[in-house]
Amino acid sequence: xxxxxxxxxxxxxxxxxxxxxxxxxxxxxxxxxxxxxxxxxxxxxxxxxxxxxxxxxxxxxxxxxxxxxxxxxxxxxxxxxxxxxxxxxxxxxxxxxxxxxxxxxxxxxxxxxxxxxxxx
Amino acid sequence: xxxxxxxxxxxxxxxxxxxxxxxxxxxxxxxxxxxxxxxxxxxxxxxxxxxxxxxxxxxxxxxxxxxxxxxxxxxxxxxxxxxxxxxxxxxxxxxxxxxxxxxxxxx
Numbered sequence: 765x766x767x768x769x770x771x772x773x774x775x776x777x778x779x780x781x782x783x784x785x786x787x788x789x790x791x792x793x794x795x796x797x798x799x800x801x802x803x804x805x806x807x808x809x810x811x812x813x814x815x816x817x818x819x820x821x822x823x824x825x826x827x828x829x830x831x832x833x834x835x836x837x838x839x840x841x842x843x844x845x846x847x848x849x850x851x852x853x854x855x856x857x858x859x860x861x862x863x864x865x866x867x868x869x870x871x872x873x874x875x876x877x878x879x880x881x882x883x884x
Numbered sequence: 885x886x887x888x889x890x891x892x893x894x895x896x897x898x899x900x901x902x903x904x905x906x907x908x909x910x911x912x913x914x915x916x917x918x919x920x921x922x923x924x925x926x927x928x929x930x931x932x933x934x935x936x937x938x939x940x941x942x943x944x945x946x947x948x949x950x951x952x953x954x955x956x957x958x959x960x961x962x963x964x965x966x967x968x969x970x971x972x973x974x975x976x977x978x979x980x981x982x983x984x985x986x987x988x989x990x991x
Contacts, residue, residue, distance in 0.1 A: 811979060811982075
């Protein structure tokens with residue numbers, strides 16, 4: 765069974781930093797693109813970043829470029845999102861999501877989410 | 885950048901009825917349209933990909949159709965567990981992968 769278990773999240777002041785983690789099981793982690801998708805309170809879904817299985821290629825939403833860094837450790841079956849220079853508009857539930865081998869850009873499985881609140 | 889517009893914002897129906905949810909794209913994206921279901925306090929779940937393909941384990945009452953810029957998710961014979969928020973998403977060409985704003989299906 766595919767499982768994505770997230771940790772991290774919490775309350776951080778504007779301008780601060782936070783790291784989210786996502787530990788995978790039930791599949792060959794290094795084979796899949798992995799994504800971060802966020803959802804502001806009461807709002808819709810917004811893709812944030814993704815990372816190729818071998819860690820080489822990565823892409824970001826324009827509004828987080830230069831502030832967020834996606835990374836992975838395939839030996840630990842783990843995905844990370846290092847968030848810096850945080851702003852109020854970054855407040856959201858952040859989900860890690862596994863990509864698909866049959867169709868790029870799909871989110872086949874999701875973690876339980878981690879709430880990040882940026883507030884003074 | 886592709887913009888997805890879903891309608892209606894809210895759809896009120898009863899169990900057993902048929903639900904028809906729409907998603908319109910700002911440019912042709914056929915067939916790269918997916919649908920997700922999200923229940924309160926839960927992550928989204930993939931239902932349909934590439935317009936009409938059901939994801940693993942999705943019941944046959946969920947079906948997708950459409951082409952170019954206009955897409956539809958149909959739920960035939962609503963079950964109580966189907967009342968949720970539904971999002972469409974475009975997976976092409978490259979990020980950012982756009983989502984629609986959602987349709988809330990309520991009893």
